[in-house]
Amino acid sequence: MSQTHARKVERFATDEARVDWHSAALLALRDKRDRQAKSLPDWEQMRETASRMKLHVLSHLPELLQQFAGNCEANGMVVHWARDAEEHNGIVARILAERGKKKLVKSKSMLTEEVHLVPYLEAQGIECIETDLGERILQLRREPPSHIVVPAIHLKKEEIGALFHEKIGTRAGASDPTYLTHAARESMRQDFLSADAAMTGVNMAIASEGAFVVCTNEGNADMGTHLPDLHIAVMGMEKIVPDNASAALIMRMLARNATGQPSTSYNSIFGAPRPGAELHLVIVDNGRSRRLADRRHAEIYKCIRCGACINTCPVYRRGGGHSYAYFIPGPIGLAIAGDNPKASSDAWACTLNGSCNNVCPVKVPLRETIAYHREQLAQQKQLPYGKNVYMPLVGRIFGSERRLSLAMAAIRLGLRVLPRGLHRHLGGGWGKSRDFPRPPKQSFADWYRENRGH
Ligand code: SF4
Structure with missing residues (x-):
């Protein structure tokens, strides 16, 4: 059975330095995109x-x-x-x-x-x-x-340098991008001439x-x-x-x-x-x-493949493109292939934060399409086992103010008394590279009652 998105992210996340520069490189693209968008008054x-x-x-x-x-x-x-x-x-x-x-x-x-x-x-x-x-x-x-x-x-450029040394004979240990680009151009020129x-x-x-x-x-x-x-x-x-x-x-x-x-x-x-x-x-x-015939799926084909939704996606930035089952990663990949049971774990690789919607130049409703696929997967009984168990429970808790407030109190207590880092062993890949914040002493509702008097 193929690995889930979370398992593949776990592998990518073992190299923390790579995760950091990968994320920074994509955010830099996002920043450049924002500057360009702001430079056009009619954007x-x-x-x-x-x-x-x-x-x-x-x-x-x-x-x-x-x-x-x-x-x-x-x-x-x-x-x-x-x-x-x-x-x-x-x-x-x-x-x-x-x-x-x-x-x-x-x-x-x-x-x-x-x-x-x-x-x-x-x-x-x-x-x-x-x-x-x-x-x-x-x-x-x-x-x-x-x-x-x-x-x-x-x-990394060092990995590309080692690859080019092995495959096209560049100097051992060379990682200067200009040198490597010239070498690649030289090698490709022969291919252009002989094709x-x-x-x-x-x-x-x-x-x-x-x-x-x-x-x-x-x-x-x-x-x-x-x-x-x-x-x-x-x-x-x-x-x-x-x-x-x-x-x-x-x-x-x-x-x-x-x-x-x-x-x-x-x-x-x-x-x-x-x-x-x-x-x-x-x-x-x-x-x-087939996808165009489904009104809730059709708008993905407005996409012009600019990749901006991928650059801005926090899950992609820290999880890498090879963590997805479909060949297109990130929000647009999830939106296209999310109805495919083979990519079902990918449908959960999204926080539904909507940053992708905000940067899309043709207003593809990415967040809504991904949420739609989750609905479809639930109807097809394709939810991961854990979600089948705890989502109905979460639904019941959120359905009652009293139950929610009791659950939150239990979670705050748990976060205070249970050993730090326990969540890393509770399954799923995400907890392994994350820490929970220290819990506040009281819930927001209690704080509001005390400080605003309602
Ligand atoms: S931002 Fe929009 S146009 Fe660009 S790849 Fe994503 S969905 Fe396609």
Whole structure:
């Protein structure tokens, strides 16, 4: 049986120094995002407009997809439709096999993680090279991303130095980021030159134009697609925006919200294949239609994958991205996959504090969706054993003022007389890295009665 979220966090939390800098690095991203948001006086209006635009997209998805696909084909692209992961991977493999392609350079795409494309192609003898630096580091470590925007955020530079020394021959003990980045660039350059096909994801698919936007900070998507005569782009069907103005709005918000930059460094719009080259586009469903049919789950597909909800989440920051069962961690991962019994322990990896809602540029109701999944799991009798026992009890206690006040008095007494640290042995991973505060002498209600006289 796979480990619960709490057990995996327990492992991550054994390295306290790592937990501290991981959390600090993500908070720094959050701070930069806040500064960018505050620098635009119309930021809140932009959020509202972007949210409404994405709601419009979700409620007109079939028409917009047809319009987009028709315009892409008119522009010379070949459009493919994939119902699920298997169909998607089969389409990509067939395109490559029919043209005798053996080496694919790919830029970052969470969709290819979702459908497990790389292992599938490798099993068919296709060499796949990740060209985003963070993704390349993880590929060399044979490890999944721990974040959707900064996939190797959990690694120290010394660990990357040791990896590069072993895999690409950098100096032993070197950990200078500039040196390591130059070495990675040098090694990847050979891959760009020898690849015979390129793959990118899609940040926005513009229905009115039959064109799509790819945003990177490293220029690797552009490097990859400029040389080979075959470009395959893959996208989840929710990536549609109606027109150029909508794409421009998302572009203004995406990098600001993701990394606190005014814009990603490279924003390329692909509108047609290069002369003599082919451009294929695979549009994927893979469960999206089913989730969209559920009104309380549908709004997750407004998401533009900026990662801000992950950066601000206190559970993610101190638990790490590899603690989640679903390949997307943090609030948006819980909101997408929370109805999946295989990820049921993840649904509890949330304090429902709502910080994620506050930073989301398209107002995805993350907290409400996660709470909804908890309801679903309870109805499906998927609650963890302990919760089945104590939640009805907690419900009874909260249902009566007298019972609540007695329970609180018992807890205050327990915290005073029981040995400190006992909670660490009571099961679950969370207590192991936490201390209870010293209990106050009296309850708030008693204090209020005494001091306010009611
Ligand atoms: S849910 Fe919102 S904040 Fe989270 S990744 Fe998506 S767009 Fe960004």
